[in-house]
Amino acid sequence: MDYQFKDIEQKWQQFWAENQTFKAEDKTTKPKYYVLDMFPYPSGAGLHVGHPLGYIASDIFSRYKRLKGFNVLHPMGYDSFGLPAEQYAIQTGQHPAITTEANIATYRRQLDQLGFSFDWSREVRTSEAGYYKWTQWIFMQLFNSWYNKAADKAEAIDKLVEHFEQNGSAGIDAVCDEEILSFTADEWKALSNEAQQAELLKYRLTYLRESTVNWCPALGTVLANDEVKDGFSERGGFPVEQKKMMQWSMRITAYADRLLKGLDTIDWPEPLKEMQRNWIGKSVGALVRFAVEDKSEFIEVFTTRADTIFGTTFLVLAPEHELVASLTTPGQKEAIDNYIAQAKKKSELERMADAKTVSGAFTGSYAVNPLNGEKIQIWIADYVLAGYGTGAVMAVPSGDQRDYLFAKQYLLPIIPIIDIQNIEKEADPTKEGHYINSGFINGLTYKEATAAVVAKLEELGAGKAKVNFRMRDAIFGRQRYWGEPVPVYFKDGLPQLIAEADLPLVLPEVDKYLPTEDGEPPLARAKGWNYNGLEYELSTMPGWAGSSWYWFRYMDAQNDTAFASPEAIAYWRDVDLYIGGSEHATGHLLYSRFWNKFLKDIGKTAEEEPFKKLINQGMIQGRSNFVFRMIDEVGRATNTFVSHGLIKDYRVSPLHVDVNIVENDVLDINKFKQFRSDFADAEFILENGKYVCGVEIEKMSKSKYNVVNPDVLVERYGADTLRMYEMFLGPLEQSKPWNTNGIEGVFKFLRKFWRLFHDDAWKFNVSDAEPSKAELKSLHKIIRKVEEDVERFSFNTSVSSFMIAVNELTDLKSNKRAILQDMVIILSPYAPHICEELWTMLGNPAGHTLLYSIP
RNA sequence: GCUCAGAUGGUGGAACUGGUAGACACGCAGGACUUAAAAUCCUGUUCCCGUAAACGGAGUGCGGGUUCGAUUCCCGCUCUGAGUACCA
Structure with a gap:
């Protein structure tokens, strides 16, 4: 018979499903290998031909690893909370759970027809109570923890309380809010319970705090920094504005250093690591205090160039800086007020657009340089960002181009501080040469000067070395319906966790998916929804909550007493290979690393990093x-x-x-x-x-009109052809346009392969004769080549090699079992259906992935 | 602006550690089979010169360099894509 891909594919997909051929074993002596795909959000549009690219690659790799004798975990699930289902619900009144269910059914059908070797018994859906129970549970652990810098790990909040009770706040080195109280043990014990709780909130790894957030009026919710692109929401492209709100946040900054260091230990694409490094934005420098003349206040600035302090000719504060009002003299009040009003009006986008125009206003006050006693003017300008460092800078126009332009504009002095500095046309940030005009560091080099200045500042109590991070704590609340409820209720205005036994806190029904008339989130509409009469938190968790730990759930997806059993975690440990898009670089992949480290700190998981090797498939x-x-x-x-x-x-x-x-x-x-x-x-x-x-x-x-649906191609050529064609298109990591031209070539190849096993009348005909030297040579060449290619994820070249091998064997008119049987095995990860069919036609038992190994 | 990735025939791409550039496939052209078409098979296909072949010349974005030898290594530039953006 001719190659009947439709019958063959249906038959084997059914066989695999019925026999659970790809179920990963939990008790085995085989080495484990965990291959993970980024699970999809099930959108209404279904899969297009670009989505399965990574899944095909990971499937080939999984099947290959099974042939190599590994116990492979290759699961799939759905990141099923999210905005599109909710927007649809708002328009139609349809419950998001219903549309989500329908979309998942479509995804499942589309995935199944491609013949993936997923272990579906471990499927997860982030929007199911059995799953989000554990998302809520992790939230509770974070709430119950603080970050001990001395131990460099998260610890139970009870330990902190114990310390407070015995020693007060002395001797605690924690990652916490800026305004914390300093107290003795007795003072702590004297505090009311409310005051104690309010103080502890400043230490918890998930906490409630008034903070400036990205508010998107069109979506009616706040967004995390990584969900905002150029002042517009990533989803929908609506304008985003800054707003102060009481918000749940995650203290990811506590892990900034470990997130940075860990990058050196993992096998990820360099550009992706670079993106995370930039996002974390570590900079080593110093805090310097400038006293304000004739006032008790002082201004603290962060600088990475403490060595340039003698070149400081003015200070600049962000317009939003808290001291602006008190520093403004009566004579300058009008100018300052005008400037602030003007700066406020500018949107984020406009501000970036006129990055080159210099503007600012003088407060009328003066500061004193702590090292030379010079009196310098204090200005405000919007080139200084309130959100970074201390929101104030010491301006060194000879060394910093922004300060230079500002000084030129407002005729402020520019003092050269290094002998080889050339500052005629622009600032010169050089670190070469020796210092001049710089008091006690004159003549020193950069390295010597920095150390000397910091030491002097510390001695004078006017500053200290400081490491600053660009990364901010992650805003964790969303004023939306379709997300995990936060397992918190309020008592006397303070957040309290619900009892662990009451998990999951199930998402309640509401009459409409919109905010209430007085602007409360949709959950405020839920009737009779309260915790023993006390009000629940009304915001829900962001989209990234459920995806920040899902790879653990696959290890033990049905467990009802833990997010995964300690035995399962001890065996599977971490993900060996993770395949997905680079668009998650600063969102999902950073949050996942954060939660992974936290779960390790509290002793629940085994590894410091969740994803050992990561590959970005191209768009x-x-x-x-x-x-x-x-x-x-x-x-x-x-x-x-x-x-x-x-x-x-x-x-x-x-x-x-x-x-x-x-x-x-x-x-x-x-x-x-x-x-x-x-x-x-x-x-x-x-x-x-x-x-x-x-x-x-x-x-x-x-x-x-350029969407190509995989269904159409599977219908016309079969899944094996589509799988191989997607790989044949080019290197996995490279972005490329989809072009269906050429799929015929792969189809012809499979047909040619099929024909090796058949005579001219399409009758199955395989000989048991000894293979010739030439035949063996072809076979050994392809086996070696494919193994090399798979190991370095070069799937496109192995498809070519298969074609060459089949062309050679066709020329040799080879139909020897000894050759063809091995060909079937090595091709099976790529084209599993046709191979399984031929494998059984050769008289072998079905389901060979479990039984055979690579020749 | 900064960081990163990339640039090879008409097209997708190959050449893995410096050793015959263009594998494999698409497309195109010609041919076989067919009443005809589809399907299938065969031949050719980087460009230029040449009726054709042998042969000759050029050629991996551009300009240099190292080397017996460079798509590959080094320097400078151009363009494309991605990320990031006043981060002090």
């Missing part, structure tokens, strides 16, 4: 096709279409055309006439009897 872009509609003399669109090669001779306007009615850039004219009713009587100006379309690379999207 599959859309490849749009265009037709060219002729424009007549008066500028009206006609119903005549000009082939691409001829458009220079006509006036035309390009029009997207559905890529599914175009093959190799040639338009199917009949299908085009049915594409839209007004094209029914379209006319064409052809070249060589064909209508050739234009091409452009764009994002894959419905509106551009």
Whole structure:
């Protein structure tokens, strides 16, 4: 029989499902290997051809590892809380759980037809109570913990309380809020319970605090920094503004240093590590205190160039700085007020747009340089950011270009401080040379000077060495419905955890998915929803909560007494290979590392890093096709279409055309006439009897008619062909446009492979004769090549090698069992259905992934 | 601006540690089979010169360098993509 991919694929998919062929074992002496894909958000649009790329690669690798004798965990699930289902619910009144369920069904069908070897018995869905019970549980552990810098790990909050009771606040080195109380043991004990709780909140790893947040009015919720791009929400593209709100946050900054250091221990793409390094933004420098002249106040600045302190000719505060009002003299009040009003009006975007225009205002006050007693002016300017460092800088115009421009604009002095500095046209931030005009560090080099200045500042009590991070604590609350409820209620205005026995705190029903009239989150609509009469927290957790620990749940997905059993965690430990997109660099991947480290600190997990090796699969872009509609003399669109090669001779306007009615850039004219009713009587100006379309690379999207659905390709060529074609397209990590041209080549290859086992009449015909030298040579070449390729994730080259091998064996008219049986095994990770079929036709038992190993 | 990645035929790409550039596939051209088409098979296909072949010349974004030898290593530049953006 000819190659009947449809029957073969259906048959084996059913067999694998019924026999749970790919179920990972929990008790085995085999070495473990954990292959993880980034689980999808099940959107309404279903999968397009770009989504499975990473899944195919991970599936090939998983199947390969099984052949190599590993006990492979290769699970799949759904990140099923999220905004689109909720937006849809707002529009239609349909409960998000219902649309989510329907979308998951579509995803599952699409995934199944590709023949993935997922262990579905371990499926997780973040929106199910059985799962989010443990997301809430982790939240509670974070609430019950503080970060002990001395031990460099998270510890139980009870230990902190114990310390307070015995020693007061002395001897505690914690990551905490800035305004903490200093007290003795007796003073602590004398505090009311409320006061104690309020104080502890400043230490907890998840805490409630008034903070400036990214508020998105259109979405009606706050967003985390990584969910905002250029002043607009990442989802939906709505404007985002800054607003002060009481908010739940995660003290991820406690882990900043460990998150940074850990990067050196993991096998991740360098650009991704670089992105995380930049996001964490560690900078080593010093805090310097400048006293304000004739006032008791002082201004603290952060600088990475303490050595340049003698070049400081003014101070600049952010317009939002808390001391601005008190520093402003009566004479300068109007100027300052005007400036602040003006700065406030500017949106984030405008502020970035005029990065080059310099503006600011003088407060009228003066500060004193702690090292030389110089009196310098205090200004405000929006080039200083309130959110970074202390919101104030010491301006050294000779060394910093921003300060330089500012000094030029407002005629402030510029003092050179290094002998080789050239400051005629711009600032010179050099670290070479020796210091001048710099008091006691004159003549020293950069290294010596920095150390000397910091030592002197410490001696004078005017400063100290300080490491600063750009990363902020992560805002954790969302004023939305479709997310995990926060397991907290309020008593006397203070947050309290609900009892662990009351988990999960189930998402209540509401009449509408919108905020209430007085602006409270949707959960305020829930009738009778309270904790023994006390009010629950009304915000829900952000999208990244559920995905920050899901790889642990796969280890033991059904467990009802722990997020995963200690035995399961001790065996599976961490993810050996993680495949997914680089768009999660500063969100999911950072939060996951954070939670992983926390869970290790509290003794629940085994490894410091969750994902040993990570590969970014490239984005599959859309490849749009265009037709060219002729424009007549008066500028009206006609119903005549000009082939691409001829458009220079006509006036035309390009029009997207559905890529599914175009093959190799040639338009199917009949299908085009049915594409839209007004094209029914379209006319064409052809070249060589064909209508050739234009091409452009764009994002894959419905509106551009360039979405290619895998269902269509599976229907036409089968899953094995699609799997191999996606790999054949190019290196996994590289972004590339999808182009269905060429899939025929892979299909032909599989058919040719099939034919090796059959005679001219398509009758199964395999010989038991001894293979020739040439045949053995081909076989050994391909085995070696494919092993090398898989180990370095070069799947595209192994597909080529398979083609070469099959071409060679076809030329040799080889039909020897000794050759073909091994070919089946090495090809099986790539094209599992056809291989399983041929494997059984050769007389072997089915389900060979468990039984056989690589030759 | 800064950081990172990349640039090879008509197209996707290969050449892994410096050793025959263009594997494999698509497309295209020609041919076989067919009444015809599809499917299938065969041949050719980097460019230039040459009727064709042998042969000759050029060639991996551009300009230099190291080397017996460079797509590969080094320096400078151009362009494309991604990330980031007044971070003191």
